[in-house]
Amino acid sequence: MTDVVMPQMGESIVEGTLTKWLKKPGDHVERDEPLFEISTDKVDTEIPSPAAGTLREVLVEEGKTVGINTVVARIEDGAGNGAVAPAKPAVAAPPPAAPTPAAPPPQAPAAPSPPAVAAAPEPAEPSGPLSPLVRKMARENHIDLGRVKGTGAGGRITKQDVEAYLAASQAPVAAPAPPRTVPAPVVAPPQPSTYVPPAASSPAKVRVEPMSTMRQKIAEHMVMSKRTSAHVTTIHRADMTKVAKMRERHKADFQSRYGMSLTYLPFVVRAAVEALRAYPIVNASIEGTNILYHNEINIGIAVALENGLIVPVIRNADERNVLGLQRAIVDLASRARSRQLKPDEVQGGTFSITNFGSFGSLVGTPIINQPQVAIMGVGAVTKEPVIIDDAIAIRSMCYLSLTFDHRLIDGALADQFTAKAKSVLENWSEEVL
C-alpha cells in the first residue's frame, strides 16, 4: 500500500482543502495521473498520484481541510507488494496513527511494560512543512529532523529550531541525541517534563475513544474563537409577558395551520434583527485592521445534535416575519439533525443566537461564532414575581446574554444593543397570524 498525503505546497502553507476526488475507491490510477484537487490560498491544484495501482481507501472527504502530510488515501500497488508501507519506521509497530493505546486487552496492571508507548513516537518525517533552508541545514549537518522539535506555526521546524538542536547536541557529551529505539528502560519514572496521561498505565480506569471529526472541529473552533476575540458577556433581563401572551393566544391555531409549534425563539430572532439594524457594528466582522459591515443580516441558530452542535444560518433574516423565522428554524434544525444541511447553509452567518433556555438554563455566556463579533444567548422563560410600580406582579421573564468581541464593540454599545432587543420583546406589537 502506498499512502497518499496532502502535499506541501509552499513554505507558508500548513494545510489544504481537498476540493475534489478525481478517482473513486476501486478505480485504477496511473502514477502521475491527477488523483485529487486541493485548494490553498486562492490556488487550486491538481495532485498527481504518487504510485500506480488501485485506489483502495479515501480517508479525507471532499471539502475537508487537513494539515500537510496527512494521509488522504491509500493506493494498493499494482505489483502486489501490498501490506508494507514504504519509508516507515522499521519497528514493526502499529502504524503511528493517533495515540490510540492499542494495548493488548487486559494486561496484568502489575507488569508495567507499556507496549504502545515505546513504539508510537517514531516519526520518520516531522509533520510540519519544511522550508528549503531547514532541509538544507538538516542535510548538511546530518540531522534527523524527526528529532527536532518545531516551534513555528503548525509545529513547523524553523531555522532557529535546527540551530537550537545543533547547539544542544554539540554541547557536552557526544551522545548523539537520546536513544530513540528505546529498548526497555521506560518504567516507573516517566518523562520528567511531559505530562503522561494515565491511559497507558491504567487501562482499566479509562476508556479511550477518538473524537469524531465534528467534535474535533468544534474543539478547534471554540479555542480559536477564545484566542481570537476579547469575549465579554453582558446580561439583560427581558419581560416576555407580552410575547408569552401572544404565543399563548396563537399557539393552537399556529400548530393546526402550519403543523409546527410556535416557540419563543422566532420572537427573539426578530428582536435581534431590529437591534442589528439599529447597531450595524454588531453585524460586522474584523479583518486585519478593517471592519467589515455586512449588508445582509444572516443569523446563525445553534442547534444541538446528538453528539455535537451545528449553527445553520437563516439568510436575510430581516426579510422574514415570525412565521417565516419559525419555519426557517424548524426546517434548519430538523435538517441539521438528519444531517441534510448543504454546506452553504452553515456559512455566511453574520450574528448568532443560541437558545440554551430550551434546556432549562437561565443564564449562559456563549462563545462567539467566528468571524462574527457577537452572539446572543437566550435563557429559559420563567414566571417570576417582579416589582412594577411598587407592586408585585407575576411576569414571564427571561435573561438575554450578549457575548461580544470587545476588540470592536464597547460595553456601552453592547448594552444599547441588548436593551434594544429587550425593548422590542417587551413592547411586542407585531401580529403573528
Place this chain on the structure above:
Amino acid sequence: MYSVAERVASRQCAWRDLGRVDYARAFEMQRELVELRKRGESPDQFLIVEHPHTITLGRNGHLANLLAHEDVLARAGVEFHHTDRGGDITYHGPGQIVGYPILDLREWKRDVGAYVRAIEQVIIDALADFGMAGERVPPMTGVWVAGAKIAAIGVHISRWVTSHGFALNVTTDLSYFQYIVPCGLVKPVTSMAALGVKARREDVVERLLEHFGRVFDREMTGELIYD
C-alpha cells in the same frame, strides 16, 4: 533567505497582449499552453487579455455570492462561467487587464503561497509607478488600495504549471460588481480610474511586464509560441 531565483540564470518568458478575447476562448488557449508547458515544448508564457462582461465562479465558489439570477445576467449581456481556478466569484469586463501567466513553478519556486504573493507584488509595484499605494490585506489574496479591492487573483496549478492569474481594474465599470459578492467578500471594489488615476491600458501593461520580469526573474520576450 534562500531563494531558488537567485541561483537560476534569467529565463525567458514569452508574452503577448491579445486584447479582447472571450472567456471560453482564453480558457481553451490556456489549456493548450499548459499542456505545451508541461511537455517542455514552450517556455513560460504570460498572456494578457481583456474579457467582455463575464462572471466566473471558482471551484470553491458559492453560488450564493452570485446576487443576480443567470437570466438577469444574460439580459444584461453578462456571460457566466464555472471555472477551475481557486477563489470564489469574480467579474471580468472591459477596462480590466487580465493576466494569465503559464509558468512552470519547478523552475521558480515550488511554492503556491510565494507565487500568489509574487503576483501581488507585481501589481503593487506597477500601481506604485502610477503613484498608487497598493497593499495586501492578509489573510486575503489580491491587492487593495485605500481599503477597496483593485485586483483579484485566482490560480490553477497542475503539475506545478500555473494557469489563470489576476484581474486588475483600470477603467472597469464597477457597477457590474453589483451582481456578485466579489470573492465572497463584502468589501468595496475599485479601479485606477475610480481613484483618479488616468492611465492608458498599454502603459499599465508595460509596467506590469517590467515588474513581472523582475519579480519572477524572467526576460520578457514578445514572441509567444502560440498560433
